[in-house]
Amino acid sequence: MAGGIIDIGLSGLLVAQRGLITVGQNISNVNTEGYSRQQVQQGAREPQFLGGFYFGTGVDVVGVRRAYDAFLTRQVRDYTASVEEMRDYRRIASQVDNLLADSQAGVAPGLRELFDAFQEVASDPTSIPVRQSLLGSARALVERFRDMAWRLREILGQIGTGMRSLVGEINELAGSIADLNERIVAIQGATGQPPNDLLDRRDQALTELARLVGVKAVPQDDGAVNVFIGSGQALVVGARAQQLEVTRNRFDPEREEVSLTTGGGLVEVTDFMRGGRLGGLLRVREEVVEPARNALGRLAAALALGVNRQHRLGQDLNGNAGGDLFILPQPKVRASTANAGTGQVQASLVSAPGLTTSDYSLRYDGGGLYTLTRLSDGQTFAIDTGGAASYTTPLIDGMRLTVQAGAAPGDTFLIQPTAVAAEELDLKVGAPSEVAAASLIRAEAAAGNTGTATIDTGRVNSPDDRVTIRFTSATTFDVTDETTGAVLAQGLSYTAGAPIRFNGWEVRINGSPAAGDRFYVDHLAASADAANTGSGSITDAVLLNDYDPNLQDPVTITFTSPTTFTVSGATTGTPTTSVSYTPGQPISYNGWTVIIRGTPAAGDRFTIGPNTGGAGDNRNALALAALDQAQETEGGTATYREAYGRLVSDVGARTRNARQTQEAREALLRQAEKAREAVSGVNLDEEAAALLQYQQAYQAAARVVAMAQGLFDTLLRALGR
Numbered sequence: 216m217a218g219g220i221i222d223i224g225l226s227g228l229l230v231a232q233r234g235l236i237t238v239g240q241n242i243s244n245v246n247t248e249g250y251s252r253q254q255v256q257q258g259a260r261e262p263q264f265l266g267g268f269y270f271g272t273g274v275d276v277v278g279v280r281r282a283y284d285a286f287l288t289r290q291v292r293d294y295t296a297s298v299e300e301m302r303d304y305r306r307i308a309s310q311v312d313n314l315l316a317d318s319q320a321g322v323a324p325g326l327r328e329l330f331d332a333f334q335e336v337a338s339d340p341t342s343i344p345v346r347q348s349l350l351g352s353a354r355a356l357v358e359r360f361r362d363m364a365w366r367l368r369e370i371l372g373q374i375g376t377g378m379r380s381l382v383g384e385i386n387e388l389a390g391s392i393a394d395l396n397e398r399i400v401a402i403q404g405a406t407g408q409p410p411n412d413l414l415d416r417r418d419q420a421l422t423e424l425a426r427l428v429g430v431k432a433v434p435q436d437d438g439a440v441n442v443f444i445g446s447g448q449a450l451v452v453g454a455r456a457q458q459l460e461v462t463r464n465r466f467d468p469e470r471e472e473v474s475l476t477t478g479g480g481l482v483e484v485t486d487f488m489r490g491g492r493l494g495g496l497l498r499v500r501e502e503v504v505e506p507a508r509n510a511l512g513r514l515a516a517a518l519a520l521g522v523n524r525q526h527r528l529g530q531d532l533n534g535n536a537g538g539d540l541f542i543l544p545q546p547k548v549r550a551s552t553a554n555a556g557t558g559q560v561q562a563s564l565v566s567a568p569g570l571t572t573s574d575y576s577l578r579y580d581g582g583g584l585y586t587l588t589r590l591s592d593g594q595t596f597a598i599d600t601g602g603a604a605s606y607t608t609p610l611i612d613g614m615r616l617t618v619q620a621g622a623a624p625g626d627t628f629l630i631q632p633t634a635v636a637a638e639e640l641d642l643k644v645g646a647p648s649e650v651a652a653a654s655l656i657r658a659e660a661a662a663g664n665t666g667t668a669t670i671d672t673g674r675v676n677s678p679d680d681r682v683t684i685r686f687t688s689a690t691t692f693d694v695t696d697e698t699t700g701a702v703l704a705q706g707l708s709y710t711a712g713a714p715i716r717f718n719g720w721e722v723r724i725n726g727s728p729a730a731g732d733r734f735y736v737d738h739l740a741a742s743a744d745a746a747n748t749g750s751g752s753i754t755d756a757v758l759l760n761d762y763d764p765n766l767q768d769p770v771t772i773t774f775t776s777p778t779t780f781t782v783s784g785a786t787t788g789t790p791t792t793s794v795s796y797t798p799g800q801p802i803s804y805n806g807w808t809v810i811i812r813g814t815p816a817a818g819d820r821f822t823i824g825p826n827t828g829g830a831g832d833n834r835n836a837l838a839l840a841a842l843d844q845a846q847e848t849e850g851g852t853a854t855y856r857e858a859y860g861r862l863v864s865d866v867g868a869r870t871r872n873a874r875q876t877q878e879a880r881e882a883l884l885r886q887a888e889k890a891r892e893a894v895s896g897v898n899l900d901e902e903a904a905a906l907l908q909y910q911q912a913y914q915a916a917a918r919v920v921a922m923a924q925g926l927f928d929t930l931l932r933a934l935g936r
Contacts, residue, residue, distance in 0.1 A: 219272065220919060220920075220923035223919065225920060226273030226916075231909045231910075231912040232913065238906045240253060241902050242902050248419060249419030250897070251283050252897045253279050253280065253411055254280050254282060256276070256279065256280050259274055260273045280411075281414065282894055283414075283895055284894045287887065287890050287894060288418060288891060288895075293425070296429045296430060300429075300492065304873045307370060307495075307503065308503045311504055312867050314363060315862060315866055316863050321859075323859050325352075326518075327843075329356050331352075332348055332349040333349065334837075335349070336833070336836040340832065341532070347647045361637065364638040371500065375461075375471040377492070379461045381428075381491075382473065385450075385493070386456075389456040390456045393456035395416060399414065404438075417440065424444075425491060427492050428445070428489075429488075429490020439454070444488070445488045448475050448484050457475055457476055459473055459476075459484075460474045465551045465553055466551055467549055467629065473488055509572040509634055511636075512632075513570045513572050513633040513636070513848065514637075515633075516632070516640075517568075517848045518640075518855055519539075519541040520565075520847075521567055521855075527761040528654075528761065528835060529651030529653055529839075530654065531648060531649050531651045532648040533649070536655060537835070539644075540642070541640060544633075545562070545639075546632040547635055548562050548629070549631070550626070550628050551628065554622070556579070556621050556626045557621035558623075559621070562617075562630050563617075564613060564632060565615055566610060566613040566740050568846075568849070570612065570613035574630065574631045574634065575587055575612075575629070575630040576590060576627060576629060577616070580624065582602075583601055584598070584600075585597075596611055598616070603620070609754065610739065610741070614630075615755075650836075651835055652839075653834065654674075654826055655675055655762070655767060655826055658672055658673040658822070659823075661820040661821065664816070666815035668811050668813035669812055670811045673823060674808045675806065676696060676763070676803065676808055678739060678758055678761055679737075679739070680699065682697065682737070683734070684735075684736070684753075686729065686730055692707055693705045696801075701808045703787070703788055704717070704788050717806070718763065719759050719763055719764075719806060720758055722734075722754055724752070725752050725754075726749065726752050728749040728750075729751075731748070732748065732751055738851070739758060740755060741753045763806025763807075765786040765805045766806040766807060767825040768805055770782060770783070771784055771822050773819075773820050774816065774820075775793070775817060778795065779794060782804060786804075788805070842855075843855070843856070
């Protein structure tokens with residue numbers, strides 16, 4: 216009996232001792248990050264049947280359990296990944312926001328100064344210093360575009376550097392988790408008990424990994440966890456860790472991607488990476504930096520297109536037609552390194568309103584068929600080259616593609632219409648005398664006119680004017696310039712496929728239009744009215760020379776009566792005799808539009824011809840200044856400054872949203888951490904109470920042993936031993 220009591224006491228001593236060890240471990244690790252409070256689990260030994268009854272035989276430690284909640288731990292991990300993602304997103308977005316919104320270095324002040332300079336030239340068109348000031352403003356604006364574009368490029372470089380650093384840390388943590396998996400599986404398999412401290416270390420490593428990239432940990436029956444990142448890419452499977460690498464984009468060697476090593480080699484997984492700092496960098500690159508770069512480039516390209524087109528409609532101090540004021544940046548076309556064919560693709564910017572901020576993918580499907588995909592929204596455009604050796608597409612989103620034969624099926628090209636436009640924008644006109652402030656034409660009334668009619672100075676029709684071609688029958692059509700309100704032609708005969716030329720462009724209509732069918736040309740983009748009932752189709756406009764080649768041919772308007780006139784010398788527009796006169800209505804021929812007001816007399820003449828000696832003319836400078844209010848971007852809905860303002864507003868909104876989202880997720884993370892801490896954290900007051908409890912249990916068990924020993928000694932003495 217005494218022996219049994221001693222065994223019971225000794226078992227109590229052992230359990231109390233192990234309880235004290237566990238409490239001491241908890242207290243010692245109160246400040247250890249990721250440590251989970253441990254608890255000794257006790258169980259009564261199997262009872263012994265004695266004297267007709269079951270008597271206890273003591274106590275054993277049946278396990279040491281972590282105070283652990285898998286749901287709370289996963290929640291903390293998920294919120295950690297989300298917070299870190301938004302933290303890096305906000306940091307980079309704030310840099311872009313501060314750059315674009317800078318009132319001193321931003322583009323908005325430069326745009327204002329440029330159009331103010333055009334207005335100053337209009338006020339004093341012969342002044343060389345004023346023209347020099349204009350060129351200075353234009354050059355300063357170019358530098359603003361370039362500086363901002365290069366700073367955006369630097370931010371992209373920072374993102375690339377961050378990606379390389381984070382990928383290295385992810386690989387290191389993945390290796391550590393795989394090693395811990397191996398040790399945990401071995402220990403748990405050998406002892407049947409979980410190694411709590413190693414489990415804590417693995418959970419902490421998973422949390423650290425979640426700071427870098429979104430993580431999903433899937434427990435296995437043997438004690439290991441398989442780790443998946445992104446949208447399900449396996450990073451750790453048992454004791455084996457995969458490696459991430461930063462690789463070069465197959466189209467653009469300057470753009471870095473994330474790839475995962477697999478048995479078959481490297482697989483690009485950039486688009487699948489979400490959460491954590493890596494996800495934040497990739498997301499802000501995709502949602503803020505690259506779109507801002509493209510939007511800035513679109514604005515630079517639209518400005519160059521619009522200003523150049525109007526500048527070419529003017530005349531400089533030397534009497535020459537204006538040239539391009541800016542060097543128009545051209546799209547970048549990048550062939551995939553995986554292409555097997557020799558086909559080439561060129562792209563050109565044509566119409567500013569149609570330009571988007573998206574990049575495009577062009578894939579050769581074989582048989583002369585290509586698919587162009589707008590990457591921002593997945594919109595596709597089918598291109599059928601008909602097997603031609605060189606094929607130029609209709610206008611697509613403000614640009615045209617020229618496809619050369621030689622591509623192999625599956626060959627792919629990346630087209631970036633505006634990505635580097637702001638970097639490559641430059642000033643072309645260098646001499647003040649080359650600024651085309653004057654108009655190319657001059658309208659004058661003959662000195663001997665006897666009526667009261669007057670003629671305005673005239674306007675050169677722009678290729679960007681909106682023009683309507685309306686069929687009056689299946690074989691005749693009228694042409695109206697909707698921008699000026701002028702009738703360009705009436706009763707023209709229709710021949711399928713024949714060129715139709717106005718305002719410096721050429722289109723062709725094919726098929727069989729019906730009476731009432733309408734076709735439109737706007738900023739060189741041609742379209743058919745959806746309500747058309749005939750089978751006619753129209754090609755996109757091809758720019759001839761930015762203005763009608765007969766623009767400067769002298770034209771004379773002679774009134775045969777106060778209500779009719781005859782036109783001589785005109786090569787475009789019909790009819791030329793007995794034209795009805797309505798005061799104030801636009802009259803258009805040879806690519807220009809004039810307005811005559813008042814009451815002419817029979818025999819009165821008005822001439823429109825070259826603006827010889829027009830150094831003091833300011834009409835084209837006024838037209839250039841008016842571009843400040845022209846809606847030339849974003850589908851014709853925004854001025855240049857409005858487009859820039861929308862860019863700044865969009866980036867600012869994304870930055871504010873990132874800040875608010877980060878703050879909200881940080882609050883959720885704090886709540887989750889508190890909930891986990893309530894379960895797993897070490898509470899010193901509780902541990903002190905447990906310490907006292909185990910101390911008392913130890914002392915009591917010792918007294919049981921001492922008492923049993925006394926009984927045993929008494930028994931021995933009674934037996935005389």
